[in-house]
Amino acid sequence: MIQSLPYLFLGLLLLAVLGWWVWDAIIHKSTAELLTPRHLVGLRSAGARRDVGDRIFGSQDWDFVLRETPSEIHRMFQRERTVLALAWLRRTRLRTSQVMHAHVAVARKSEDLQIGMELKLALSYLLFLILCNSLVGWVWLRGPVRTRKIVGQTLQWAAQLRRAFEQLMARVDPASCRVVGTNFNHGTVRN
Amino acid sequence: MLTQILWWTANFAEVLLLARSIQGKFVKRYPTFYFYLGSVLIVSLLRFAVFTFRPGSYPAFYWYTQYLAATVGYAVILEIYSQIFKKCRGAVRIANGLLLCILAAVILNIVAGAVSGSAWPPGETMAALERDMRALQSVLLFVIIALLAYYRVPIGRNLIGIVVGYSFYVATSVMSLGFGSLPGFGSRPEWRSVSPVAYLATLSIWCFTLWSYHANPEPGPESKIERDYKFLSEQTKRILSRARSYLKMGGEL
Numbered sequence A: 001m002i003q004s005l006p007y008l009f010l011g012l013l014l015l016a017v018l019g020w021w022v023w024d025a026i027i028h029k030s031t032a033e034l035l036t037p038r039h040l041v042g043l044r045s046a047g048a049r050r051d052v053g054d055r056i057f058g059s060q061d062w063d064f065v066l067r068e069t070p071s072e073i074h075r076m077f078q079r080e081r082t083v084l085a086l087a088w089l090r091r092t093r094l095r096t097s098q099v100m101h102a103h104v105a106v107a108r109k110s111e112d113l114q115i116g117m118e119l120k121l122a123l124s125y126l127l128f129l130i131l132c133n134s135l136v137g138w139v140w141l142r143g144p145v146r147t148r149k150i151v152g153q154t155l156q157w158a159a160q161l162r163r164a165f166e167q168l169m170a171r172v173d174p175a176s177c178r179v180v181g182t183n184f185n186h187g188t189v190r191n
Numbered sequence B: 001m002l003t004q005i006l007w008w009t010a011n012f013a014e015v016l017l018l019a020r021s022i023q024g025k026f027v028k029r030y031p032t033f034y035f036y037l038g039s040v041l042i043v044s045l046l047r048f049a050v051f052t053f054r055p056g057s058y059p060a061f062y063w064y065t066q067y068l069a070a071t072v073g074y075a076v077i078l079e080i081y082s083q084i085f086k087k088c089r090g091a092v093r094i095a096n097g098l099l100l101c102i103l104a105a106v107i108l109n110i111v112a113g114a115v116s117g118s119a120w121p122p123g124e125t126m127a128a129l130e131r132d133m134r135a136l137q138s139v140l141l142f143v144i145i146a147l148l149a150y151y152r153v154p155i156g157r158n159l160i161g162i163v164v165g166y167s168f169y170v171a172t173s174v175m176s177l178g179f180g181s182l183p184g185f186g187s188r189p190e191w192r193s194v195s196p197v198a199y200l201a202t203l204s205i206w207c208f209t210l211w212s213y214h215a216n217p218e219p220g221p222e223s224k225i226e227r228d229y230k231f232l233s234e235q236t237k238r239i240l241s242r243a244r245s246y247l248k249m250g251g252e253l
Helices: A003-025 A031-035 A037-057 A060-068 A071-107 A115-142 A150-171 A172-183 B003-025 B029-052 B055-085 B090-117 B127-153 B156-179 B194-209 B229-252
Strands: none
Touching: A003 B127, A003 B156, A037 A071, A060 A071, A071 A115, A071 B127, A071 B229, A115 B090, A115 B229, B003 B029, B003 B194, B029 B055, B055 B127, B055 B229, B090 B127, B127 B156, B156 B194
């Protein structure tokens, strides 16, 4: 029985990666689309979305609820905010993934691609995903109010990430990015 | 009875696929794949003849021809590889590197087995040899599919069908041969139906995706950034390391 386990594992591994690829190919659109102005238009509302993040993780709503309402409402508020916070974090993760997808869409055609650099990037991205998912788990366990500081740092990071991505895109297509740049809000994050 | 139905249905599907490819004039687009299909069909009919007229020679004939089909399968993988990465010069470099690593690992394994005097891998039986050949195929396909998914290489419906169908068949073959070689499983009649059922499922996938010709999507015009990989990779690296450090900082607060 034990000698068959590697073959079973190998078969399952191949089926798993096949399933992942088929799912990914059907669900996601071609990453080439990421480089088109249509997607850059979507970035225009990024400032507004960050403000939503500030509001979700900010303390003013919680302070008000704590002061003015009974304990039942506190629990309800925490529950609903957790759902909102998780949705927001997942969207933030998706946006970072888009940066990586834009990179691989270009790298796959690049003649001077460096294998070492690609492996480093892939590992770095994997590590980022692990950290980001840990944060999602942390919020899920403790709620958004108790993880304000951690998420505050994430908000700051998200803003910088967008800025870096914007610079990257400006090199690709300066005309489209000029519009995006004027709509970005790089305000500080309130903890 | 079930085995007979599966056998005739599979033959019919193979004839149908070959006829469609000749009628649609796309047999030349995937010559190795259709050679594989044709050889499997011929082998299947030859097996039927041997089973009918010389039943005593059937087991040996079965395993030798099975070994042949697995060998031609490597040519199918080579065709998949060359068709998929034809226009992806970056991804092909990574694929070459990884496949060379696999080749080196296999050669090292064989040499180590020969030097240590332990069992020479081409096993005690033909079934074990086929199982090992399929296992290596599954590793190669794993690398190709992982790169396809990671680099999101755009490919057409025909190639998707070939990759999905063949990978599914190889994965089920590896598992069924692994378990089938065990004393408790090999003798069970229901276990012997696993491989024909999996092959029929594979043929269904191929019939669905290879009914007509679908060209691979052409890559769009090269943008300015595509000529500057170094700049791009440095930017992405910086973005990722910054993202990670911020998350780490957050975790420590």
